[in-house]
Amino acid sequence: MSALRLKARSGRACSARPAMIAGIVGVVLLAACDSPTVPPRLIAYQFAYEGFVERVIYRWPDGQTIGVHVAPTGETERDALLEAAFRHTAQAWNDAVLYGEYRLEAAPLQRADVILAWANHALPIDTSECPPSPDGFAWTTFCANSTGTAIAAYPLTVGQHVEDGVHMIVQVLQTELEPDPDRVAALVAHEFGHVLGIGTHPCRLSDSGCTRRQGAHESLMYLGIPERSTPSAADRSTIELLYHTRPDLTP
Amino acid sequence: MLLLLLLVAPLGAQTRPSGFTVGLRASGLIGTRLISDDIGQSILPDTLLQGRFNRDTIKVGMPIAPDLTLVVSLPLNEESDLQLAAGYTLGRLEVTQADESRDAGGAALGHAVVSIRQPVRGVLGRLGIGLMWVQGAEITAFREMRTLNPLIEVAATRIWDMGGYQVEAGLVGQAAQLSSAALEARQGTSGMYYRLGLELGAGRRFGR
Numbered sequence: 501m502s503a504l505r506l507k508a509r510s511g512r513a514c515s516a517r518p519a520m521i522a523g524i525v526g527v528v529l530l531a532a533c534d535s536p537t538v539p540p541r542l543i544a545y546q547f548a549y550e551g552f553v554e555r556v557i558y559r560w561p562d563g564q565t566i567g568v569h570v571a572p573t574g575e576t577e578r579d580a581l582l583e584a585a586f587r588h589t590a591q592a593w594n595d596a597v598l599y600g601e602y603r604l605e606a607a608p609l610q611r612a613d614v615i616l617a618w619a620n621h622a623l624p625i626d627t628s629e630c631p632p633s634p635d636g637f638a639w640t641t642f643c644a645n646s647t648g649t650a651i652a653a654y655p656l657t658v659g660q661h662v663e664d665g666v667h668m669i670v671q672v673l674q675t676e677l678e679p680d681p682d683r684v685a686a687l688v689a690h691e692f693g694h695v696l697g698i699g700t701h702p703c704r705l706s707d708s709g710c711t712r713r714q715g716a717h718e719s720l721m722y723l724g725i726p727e728r729s730t731p732s733a734a735d736r737s738t739i740e741l742l743y744h745t746r747p748d749l750t751p
Numbered sequence: 752m753l754l755l756l757l758l759v760a761p762l763g764a765q766t767r768p769s770g771f772t773v774g775l776r777a778s779g780l781i782g783t784r785l786i787s788d789d790i791g792q793s794i795l796p797d798t799l800l801q802g803r804f805n806r807d808t809i810k811v812g813m814p815i816a817p818d819l820t821l822v823v824s825l826p827l828n829e830e831s832d833l834q835l836a837a838g839y840t841l842g843r844l845e846v847t848q849a850d851e852s853r854d855a856g857g858a859a860l861g862h863a864v865v866s867i868r869q870p871v872r873g874v875l876g877r878l879g880i881g882l883m884w885v886q887g888a889e890i891t892a893f894r895e896m897r898t899l900n901p902l903i904e905v906a907a908t909r910i911w912d913m914g915g916y917q918v919e920a921g922l923v924g925q926a927a928q929l930s931s932a933a934l935e936a937r938q939g940t941s942g943m944y945y946r947l948g949l950e951l952g953a954g955r956r957f958g959r
Contacts, residue, residue: 557803563846563853598788598892599809599846600855744848746803 544738545716549699558651558749559697559742560602560613566695567607569666571617571624578618581681582672585688586616592730593692593739601743602696609656612666613751614695616688619671625654632669637725638687640694642668644749651751667751668695686720686729693721693735697742702734772824772832772917774954780818780840782946784810785885785929786892807849811892813858816842822954824868831869834877838862844888856889862925864904874921877906883927883944902927906950919952 866879
């Protein structure tokens with residue numbers, strides 16, 4: 501469904517009174533307990549992008565706020581649809597990690613790391629070095645820099661130059677006159693799984709040939725039109741695993 | 752609650768003086784980690800990650816934080832008080848994994864405690880039970896925190912009377928059992944959180 505493009509080399513006091521003594525004993529007994537712990541999760545699936553030569557792990561640096569600019573078209577209804585889809589996506593993926601490993605947040609173009617736009621809308625960035633390749637109903641595009649050490653930034657074509665720049669583009673194709681908001685939300689949520697660093701589509705574990713390391717019983721990241729618009733338990737485990745794994749590429 | 756009943760029962764038979772004291776306590780608290788998470792013990796799929804997965808325990812804490820508590824003291828007899836206290840600890844959450852740590856936004860630890868205060872070997876000993884909760888945390892681990900996190904408090908204080916006012920200073924320790932819906936959704940369990948601090952307070956007596 502999505503074209504994930506990666507062009508170059510592509511995580512007491514003492515007491516004399518019995519009651520007080522009883523209290524102290526209670527505290528001491530409590531002290532024998534341990535601090536809050538989080539036991540095992542469901543198994544994650546393989547998330548590294550399969551490049552031509554090797555697998556590449558890409559993600560945003562720990563604790564980063566990822567600014568997302570929803571590119572306006574000037575058409576109120578379409579803009580509102582995409583903005584609502586992003587709000588849903590940000591909430592769903594931000595809730596997927598427990599410790600603030602990343603945070604998706606709406607941002608103006610000048611502070612954007614990612615642009616979310618309708619596919620037929622002109623982008624406010626120069627994409628000549630890393631053009632999007634439309635594929636399916638939605639796609640995510642980014643490229644490594646010339647040395648293959650980082651995700652490259654797209655130069656802006658409007659306003660002044662910004663140092664960090666936009667690193668990824670998510671585009672959604674509008675195929676219907678009255679698009680289904682739930683479907684748009686699911687497509688955007690799926691693509692932001694790629695934006696965050698899930699570079700694969702897990703297979704369905706019920707399918708023959710799908711191994712446990714490649715697949716999931718349920719996933720937002722299946723290839724094809726998403727059947728859900730929020731990360732599954734397997735997706736959550738995967739994104740947690742990813743954000744505690746040292747990446748090859750970061751913006 | 753049983754502990755408080757044990758304390759209150761023998762005191763109830765004695766003469767109860769009238770009046771009450773309202774005061775504020777400020778504390779500086781040092782706490783243990785709020786959460787420990789061995790994230791990599793079972794979700795690691797295979798060797799695909801080439802040893803790059805960080806297996807170190809994730810710890811979330813609020814290392815040192817100020818606390819402000821409103822206290823109402825009701826005398827039970829000439830020596831002992833029943834205290835009702837509620838307050839907040841405001842601080843920054845810190846996520847640590849191995850040698851790396853980062854700020855994870857602010858949070859407030861709320862607490863409400865019912866305690867008995869009585870003289871113990873030259874100081875005033877305080878023993879109480881109550882509730883603790885987490886508010887305003889940005890990170891998901893504290894989302895939908897269980898509202899009834901039980902807490903136990905012990906303290907040793909000294910009090911100085913200054914006319915109608917009281918000034919107190921002491922040591923306080925708290926232990927709370929914490930959990931949240933987010934942790935439980937990941938098959939998480941509750942655990943203990945401990946903190947210790949110095950407290951300074953001032954109050955005014957009302958009535959006789």
